[in-house]
Amino acid sequence: MDGHGPVAAEAAGASKPYRKRKGEGHERREEILAAARSVFVAEGYEHATIRKIAAKAGVSSTALYLYFPDKDAILLEICDKAFGKLVARFEAIRNDGGTLVERLRRLMEAYLRFGLAHPDEYRLIFMTKQAIPMPFDHRTGADMPQGTPGANGAKAFAGLRDLVSALIQDGTLKGEDPNLMAEVIWASGHGLVSLLITMPTFHWSPVDQLIPAMIDAQLNGVLRKAG
Amino acid sequence: MDGHGPVAAEAAGASKPYRKRKGEGHERREEILAAARSVFVAEGYEHATIRKIAAKAGVSSTALYLYFPDKDAILLEICDKAFGKLVARFEAIRNDGGTLVERLRRLMEAYLRFGLAHPDEYRLIFMTKQAIPMPFDHRTGADMPQGTPGANGAKAFAGLRDLVSALIQDGTLKGEDPNLMAEVIWASGHGLVSLLITMPTFHWSPVDQLIPAMIDAQLNGVLRKAG
DNA sequence: CGCTAACCTGATCAATGATAACTTAAACGC
DNA sequence: GCGTTTAAGTTATCATTGATCAGGTTAGCG
Numbered sequence A, B: 001m002d003g004h005g006p007v008a009a010e011a012a013g014a015s016k017p018y019r020k021r022k023g024e025g026h027e028r029r030e031e032i033l034a035a036a037r038s039v040f041v042a043e044g045y046e047h048a049t050i051r052k053i054a055a056k057a058g059v060s061s062t063a064l065y066l067y068f069p070d071k072d073a074i075l076l077e078i079c080d081k082a083f084g085k086l087v088a089r090f091e092a093i094r095n096d097g098g099t100l101v102e103r104l105r106r107l108m109e110a111y112l113r114f115g116l117a118h119p120d121e122y123r124l125i126f127m128t129k130q131a132i133p134m135p136f137d138h139r140t141g142a143d144m145p146q147g148t149p150g151a152n153g154a155k156a157f158a159g160l161r162d163l164v165s166a167l168i169q170d171g172t173l174k175g176e177d178p179n180l181m182a183e184v185i186w187a188s189g190h191g192l193v194s195l196l197i198t199m200p201t202f203h204w205s206p207v208d209q210l211i212p213a214m215i216d217a218q219l220n221g222v223l224r225k226a227g
Numbered sequence C: 001c002g003c004t005a006a007c008c009t010g011a012t013c014a015a016t017g018a019t020a021a022c023t024t025a026a027a028c029g030c
Numbered sequence D: 001g002c003g004t005t006t007a008a009g010t011t012a013t014c015a016t017t018g019a020t021c022a023g024g025t026t027a028g029c030g
Helices: A025-043 A050-057 A061-067 A071-094 A100-117 A119-126 A151-169 A178-198 A207-222 B025-043 B050-057 B061-067 B071-094 B100-117 B119-126 B151-169 B178-198 B207-222
Strands: none
Touching (some): A025 A050, A025 A061, A025 A071, A050 A061, A071 A100, A100 A119, A100 A151, A100 A178, A119 A178, A151 A178, A178 A207, A178 B178, A178 B207, A207 B207, B025 B050, B025 B071, B071 B119, B100 B119, B100 B151, B100 B178, B100 B207, B119 B178, B151 B178, B178 B207
């Protein structure tokens, strides 16, 4: 009992087929992802080991390598799916009512709250040395192949950048280069999220003061007249 | 030859004493720190293993545990020393000439450039899940015991906070709570540094545009009139 | 000399990510 | 039915990692 080996498929009673039918490996893949997800959110990145995930999925640890090249690929896929929700949220906000400035404000708040609500995913996507390839060239706008890990992270940035671009064009926002300004805005938001995640023991001001303070400071600093 | 064991003390020729005299263990401690530093900056945090450090120091891997409780303690001490330079820099800037606003601007730029110049140290202090204890209560101002790991990181923040406090008192800076405003300013700077470190493959605008853009945005957003 | 405490080592552990070689059963052709 | 192929999984095993343990050696003192 060393962590290897399959777990009795279904606790008690009749045994279910312990192996997928031919051509249905993708189901096992999904099961592994689900198991990985639960281990990952429960124990965090570092403690989500291959063996724990395998045990939870009811397969041997090696089975994971049939469906994923390595551990990072599994967790990255989970995180990228989580970011899919943020992208959807961004899309909704961009097509929302209200002025462009109001939308930018909501976008920033959505980003901050999302990061704080999913700290492990956020950390894996935006705070690990294993820099996500980011094969998406947001400068030329060339789309990256769908399904690429990190695609949703890049999409989210593109959403911000497009909104910033519109604000520059109608003269509301200072500066000329939408990429530069979007990078600055992103960085300031990222700074708050990542510091709060990394240093929970620091004596922070209440988050509900920090979030508007950060957004106000950025908007005031970046808009031609107070937002 | 498994990575254990002492390395021939001095490549060729007469052997030097392979053991420190009694009462001179602190020298060995310094040698280990120096070896750790060189491995750390050369190979980065993850690849700075106990065994590599020990080999470079010319002692067995076990010897490291005579002087440090664990691996993190070694690297943290190195990083904290590096941050000592930043603190000194901050102190110099705060006692500098120029207006308070000019000092704040220089402080921010110094922080950004320091982080980008020492990415591995920066990462270990401010970007690892192993949240530094931060036993320093910057709210009450109670000093933490000297030598505590992370002390210099906390000191640096205190330096920023005090400058912000002075700016609020003389009416130049918006807001009321110096801690809140300092946290916002810190976070925005940290965001830029950490993103640049984490995602080197992203198509960033040139750093020499990003740094002033970020500083201008923050200062404009946070000062009562444009800085 | 002989003792003691500081200094340092080799052997070893448990956990981790990953690979190689082998087994089992499902599907297909006949 | 019956063999063959091959997807699906397993067991055994590696190398590496941080860390501990029990012991050995030597400096320095009385």
